[in-house]
Amino acid sequence: MAAEDLPSEFDVVILGTGLAESVVAAAFSRVGQRVLHVDRRSYYAANWASFTFNGLLTWIQEHHEESQPEEAQDWSSLLEEGEELIYLSSDPASISNVQAFCFTSEEDEEEEASSPDPPNTTEEETGGANEDVVKETSETESADLKEEETKEKPEERADGAEKEQRFTALNDGKSTVQTDVFRPITQASKTDGKEPGADQPTASAAQSQSEPAKKKISYAQLVKEGRRFNIDLVSKLLYSRGSLVDLLIKSNVSRYAEFKNVTRILTYRHGKVEQVPCSRADVFASRQLSVVEKRKLMRFLTSCVEETEEQRAYNGRPYLEFLCDQQLGDNLQHFLLHSIAMVTEDTPTEEGLSSTRHFLRCLGRYGNTPFLFPVYGLGEIPQCFCRMCAVFGGIYCLRHSVSCLVVDKTTNRCKAVVDSQGQRISCSHFVVEEGSVGTDWKMVTSPPRFLSRAVLITDGSILPSDSDQQVSMVTVPPIAAGCPAVKMVELCSSTMTCMPGTYLVHLTCQSVGSAYEDLSPVVTKLFRTPESHDQENCPSVLWCLYFNMTDSSGLEVEGHHLPSNVFVCSGPDGSLGHEHAIKQAELIFQKILPEEDFCPPAPNPEDIIYDGDNNSSSMGGEENGGAGEEENDGAGEEEEEKKEVLEENDGEEEKKEVVEEEEQSLQTEGIRLQPLETGSGSVGGSDSCSPPAGSQISRRDAVQTPEQHTASTHNPQRESASCMMGN
Amino acid sequence: MAGGSVSECKEYLFKVLVIGELGVGKTSIIKRYVHQLFSQHYRATIGVDFALKVINWDSKTLVRLQLWDIAGQERFGNMTRVYYKEAVGAFVVFDVTRGSTFEAVSKWKHDLDSKVKLANGNPIPSVLLANKCDQKKESSNNTALMDNFCKETGFLGWFETSAKDNINVDDAARFLVENILANDKGLPYEESNGDRIKLDKETVAAESKSGCC
Ligand SMILES: Cc1cc2nc3c(=O)[nH]c(=O)nc-3n(C[C@H](O)[C@H](O)[C@H](O)COP(=O)(O)OP(=O)(O)OC[C@H]3O[C@@H](n4cnc5c(N)ncnc54)[C@H](O)[C@@H]3O)c2cc1C
Ligand SMILES: Nc1nc2c(ncn2[C@@H]2O[C@H](COP(=O)(O)OP(=O)(O)O)[C@@H](O)[C@H]2O)c(=O)[nH]1
Ligand SMILES: [Mg+2]
Numbered sequence: 010m011a012a013e014d015l016p017s018e019f020d021v022v023i024l025g026t027g028l029a030e031s032v033v034a035a036a037f038s039r040v041g042q043r044v045l046h047v048d049r050r051s052y053y054a055a056n057w058a059s060f061t062f063n064g065l066l067t068w069i070q071e072h073h074e075e076s077q078p079e080e081a082q083d084w085s086s087l088l089e090e091g092e093e094l095i096y097l098s099s100d101p102a103s104i105s106n107v108q109a110f111c112f113t114s115e116e117d118e119e120e121e122a123s124s125p126d127p128p129n130t131t132e133e134e135t136g137g138a139n140e141d142v143v144k145e146t147s148e149t150e151s152a153d154l155k156e157e158e159t160k161e162k163p164e165e166r167a168d169g170a171e172k173e174q175r176f177t178a179l180n181d182g183k184s185t186v187q188t189d190v191f192r193p194i195t196q197a198s199k200t201d202g203k204e205p206g207a208d209q210p211t212a213s214a215a216q217s218q219s220e221p222a223k224k225k226i227s228y229a230q231l232v233k234e235g236r237r238f239n240i241d242l243v244s245k246l247l248y249s250r251g252s253l254v255d256l257l258i259k260s261n262v263s264r265y266a267e268f269k270n271v272t273r274i275l276t277y278r279h280g281k282v283e284q285v286p287c288s289r290a291d292v293f294a295s296r297q298l299s300v301v302e303k304r305k306l307m308r309f310l311t312s313c314v315e316e317t318e319e320q321r322a323y324n325g326r327p328y329l330e331f332l333c334d335q336q337l338g339d340n341l342q343h344f345l346l347h348s349i350a351m352v353t354e355d356t357p358t359e360e361g362l363s364s365t366r367h368f369l370r371c372l373g374r375y376g377n378t379p380f381l382f383p384v385y386g387l388g389e390i391p392q393c394f395c396r397m398c399a400v401f402g403g404i405y406c407l408r409h410s411v412s413c414l415v416v417d418k419t420t421n422r423c424k425a426v427v428d429s430q431g432q433r434i435s436c437s438h439f440v441v442e443e444g445s446v447g448t449d450w451k452m453v454t455s456p457p458r459f460l461s462r463a464v465l466i467t468d469g470s471i472l473p474s475d476s477d478q479q480v481s482m483v484t485v486p487p488i489a490a491g492c493p494a495v496k497m498v499e500l501c502s503s504t505m506t507c508m509p510g511t512y513l514v515h516l517t518c519q520s521v522g523s524a525y526e527d528l529s530p531v532v533t534k535l536f537r538t539p540e541s542h543d544q545e546n547c548p549s550v551l552w553c554l555y556f557n558m559t560d561s562s563g564l565e566v567e568g569h570h571l572p573s574n575v576f577v578c579s580g581p582d583g584s585l586g587h588e589h590a591i592k593q594a595e596l597i598f599q600k601i602l603p604e605e606d607f608c609p610p611a612p613n614p615e616d617i618i619y620d621g622d623n624n625s626s627s628m629g630g631e632e633n634g635g636a637g638e639e640e641n642d643g644a645g646e647e648e649e650e651k652k653e654v655l656e657e658n659d660g661e662e663e664k665k666e667v668v669e670e671e672e673q674s675l676q677t678e679g680i681r682l683q684p685l686e687t688g689s690g691s692v693g694g695s696d697s698c699s700p701p702a703g704s705q706i707s708r709r710d711a712v713q714t715p716e717q718h719t720a721s722t723h724n725p726q727r728e729s730a731s732c733m734m735g736n
Numbered sequence: 737m738a739g740g741s742v743s744e745c746k747e748y749l750f751k752v753l754v755i756g757e758l759g760v761g762k763t764s765i766i767k768r769y770v771h772q773l774f775s776q777h778y779r780a781t782i783g784v785d786f787a788l789k790v791i792n793w794d795s796k797t798l799v800r801l802q803l804w805d806i807a808g809q810e811r812f813g814n815m816t817r818v819y820y821k822e823a824v825g826a827f828v829v830f831d832v833t834r835g836s837t838f839e840a841v842s843k844w845k846h847d848l849d850s851k852v853k854l855a856n857g858n859p860i861p862s863v864l865l866a867n868k869c870d871q872k873k874e875s876s877n878n879t880a881l882m883d884n885f886c887k888e889t890g891f892l893g894w895f896e897t898s899a900k901d902n903i904n905v906d907d908a909a910r911f912l913v914e915n916i917l918a919n920d921k922g923l924p925y926e927e928s929n930g931d932r933i934k935l936d937k938e939t940v941a942a943e944s945k946s947g948c949c
Contacts, residue, residue, distance in 0.1 A: 053816055236853075254935060263935035264785075265818045270933065375933050384932055385817070392816035399816070400785050407814040503931075614785040614802075 328361025
């Protein structure tokens with residue numbers, strides 16, 4: 010907690026805690042590099058962050074305020090002979106068109122089920138942030154009343170972000186008592202001319218429900234239960250055999266996270282949401298498919314695993330054409346194109362097939378769909394890598410930035426950075442998030458692209474089923490020509506991203522217009538909002554947010570007008586998986602340390618058991634197959650640590666322990682090995698309810714504890730019989 | 737957080753955080769408690785998330801205590817959520833020879849309470865450790881003051897400890913575990929965690945998925 014000066018020398022300084030940067034940080038720290046990892050924000054994960062509801066309101070507000078470009082301070086006094094400065098940009102405008110709407114009542118409406126609310130014109134700010142969300146206030150019939158709202162949003166007041174956020178219902182004076190008014194208030198357009206046109210959605214009076222079937226969760230409740238939300242800025246999933254899952258397993262970073270299966274794949278077709286059969290079991294159980302279709306589908310899925318001559322003949326031609334020629338029929342064609350390959354109608358065949366194969370490969374590893382979602386949201390993932398970096402000595406500092414780079418003019422290398430406090434910190438390499446690099450320094454080959462995002466809090470699932478705890482991936486093909494294809498993920502409360510009784514829905518597409526323009530038509534079709542009609546059976550949107558985010562998938566890690574030892578990490582991209590960020594991180598690592606292993610498994614702390622006092626009682630009493638392993642953890646100068654590993658063969662779970670060497674003159678006689686527990690592979694055993702603390706990690710590794718290295722011992726140890734790789 | 741029972745024996749796994757300023761002796765306390773070791777050599781903790789202490793609490797209860805040391809994030813107080821996630825107890829440590837470390841205690845406690853709660857919304861039980869008591873100048877008697885401080889700040893209690901001379905470390909741990917166990921009795925087992933997946937356990941996960949145990 011104590012603010013103190015940072016050390017003045019590091020091997021790698023990293024600015025930004027997004028996914029790629031965090032993976033880079035963990036990778037370097039893991040092999041013994043001294044890492045300083047900073048973020049100018051007050052939270053981890055940059056544009057990959059997740060927020061509680063209240064945290065998100067603060068974020069909205071921050072993006073709503075005019076961010077004043079910070080006065081670039083002159084640090085030239087820190088320069089030595091032959092050096093020059095490169096200033097970083099302090100205002101990465103990667104988020105734009107932020108608009109939030111509230112469609113639920115402000116407070117609980119216990120007694121008011123039948124009587125209309127008075128128009129809410131009171132400004133209920135509590136001196137805090139003025140969360141300009143206008144809400145639907147009436148319970149009465151005022152459907153189809155569309156009012157043009159063209160008022161400017163009120164001035165933002167930006168104090169006390171911590172305060173409970175209230176919204177203000179705006180009444181334009183024209184509205185009658187019964188009129189529900191809503192319009193976007195939170196709106197932050199950072200127009201740099203390149204982004205999609207900011208829609209100023211005007212108008213629309215709300216259509217209210219004719220009969221309040223169930224009591225809607227009020228805005229006050231959302232705020233009160235705000236901690237139960239973990240709302241991601243990015244919406245992605247993990248392919249169960251994708252590079253992120255592989256990396257999590259390989260590195261043991263997986264110990265910090267738990268996941269949920271995406272339980273079903275849905276698609277929107279002919280105005281209906283349908284389940285897409287994708288596993289063998291699904292196909293056979295499907296009620297939408299005829300027997301003939303089932304056979305065709307199975308045959309197709311089996312056949313496309315291998316590349317054939319026939320397929321190759323379609324290279325360069327649309328996948329749709331290939332599918333058409335397979336005589337699959339409309340149903341199957343739709344499923345295969347939109348939900349399984351998840352490509353567009355003009356995607357080339359080879360690409361469509363490779364997506365299809367990837368999908369199929371990922372099926373069944375953990376569940377019936379190819380996807381996983383992290384409990385507590387995607388924002389956990391970068392933090393897991395940061396934790397790993399910190400555990401290996403990386404130093405973390407939020408609300409801290411790098412103002413400029415000190416460049417050696419002759420070598421064109423970055424020798425040091427100057428942090429936001431004006432401290433000069435030497436480093437051998439500098440890794441930076443894209444947003445902090447001014448456009449002048451970047452080599453951009455393609456025109457800037459954007460993602461359109463919407464986040465909805467709804468009161469029901471888009472496709473109700475036996476279980477109210479489904480996690481659904483929904484593909485929504487373009488709803489009209491020229492519209493983008495939308496990917497939608499519906500999360501239930503057991504993912505710990507939303508409060509019980511609600512669902513958190515993420516929509517993502519490549520921007521055509523602003524997020525509101527791109528996505529609100531889809532929201533209106535699939536959900537009940539004040540704008541929608543005849544949608545009695547759809548879940549209601551309680552609250553929603555639209556924004557655009559830069560899609561930086563085209564960005565290269567090097568080749569910019571920057572020193573040769575500076576690498577750039579791009580932010581989130583529009584694809585469903587995480588391959589881009591992981592590849593980028595690995596590429597940067599390999600460029601800097603080509604000889605080193607990328608994220609070798611970290612030792613499992615649970616293996617280190619010093620059971621000094623009593624007995625070794627209990628647990629198991631099984632035979633311990635003696636085994637040890639020696640590890641070179643790659644931290645060049647560090648001596649290896651020896652330990653002993655005992656392995657217990659009990660079911661599929663490997664149990665081992667490692668004993669650390671005693672230090673100095675101290676006796677280790679008290680130390681005993683104790684088996685962890687009987688291998689309870691069963692669900693509902695201790696394993697399933699233990700915290701994500703690593704208790705289930707099976708990879709064993711050495712523990713590197715510097716104290717130990719002072720003890721001069723270095724005994725070879727027995728080799729571990731097996732090192733169970735994640736697969 | 738309750739563990740599944742292995743025959744008669746009830747097994748618990750508790751994640752306990754050890755926080756406080758740099759150099760107050762967090763790592764030393766953990767080493768002392770878990771490994772019966774003490775070293776003067778100050779080195780940052782590298783490569784270890786937590787230390788595991790297995791306690792045979794009584795004939796029917798086994799407690800596995802994960803003591804989470806704070807890694808390189810401690811200096812600037814910027815812990816990741818991973819660190820706090822699902823902790824059920826905490827030690828906040830200060831150094832009796834350095835007043836500034838005591839002043840930071842309330843900050844740490846506040847940070848803790850804002851970042852992690854029990855399932856029932858209560859703050860997690862925490863115990864204050866006044867470490868390096870072997871070096872205390874004279875036995876100034878501020879017991880009443882400390883008791884009061886604990887009450888105000890929301891600590892269950894406090895102990896004067898010495899990692900060096902092994903004073904009170906076990907007692908403090910026992911005291912905390914008692915409180916965690918007492919809390920645990922009242923807490924409903926969170927059923928929704930059942931189908932969570934740990935990535936390295938794919939076989940098990942797949943099995944649980946198909947509904948067989
Ligand atoms: C590092 C950190 C930073 C936080 N920052 C903020 C903040 O800035 N503003 C704010 O309003 N709230 C913040 N929180 C609160 C947090 O999001 C949870 O809401 C809170 O810890 C649990 O409160 P709960 O009563 O809802 O418990 P429950 O939801 O019942 O949670 C039960 C368990 O899950 C864990 N848990 C819950 N949510 C999370 C989470 N998001 N990440 C990790 N573990 C979780 C809790 O620690 C607890 O042990 C933060 C939490 C953490 C760990
Ligand atoms: N005299 C004395 N020194 C201690 C005690 N506990 C820790 N130390 C010393 O204080 C220093 C910092 O301890 P450490 O455990 O690394 O602190 P941490 O940064 O909180 O983990 C080391 O030199 C320890 O040897 C104690 O109880 N008494
Ligand atoms: Mg320490």
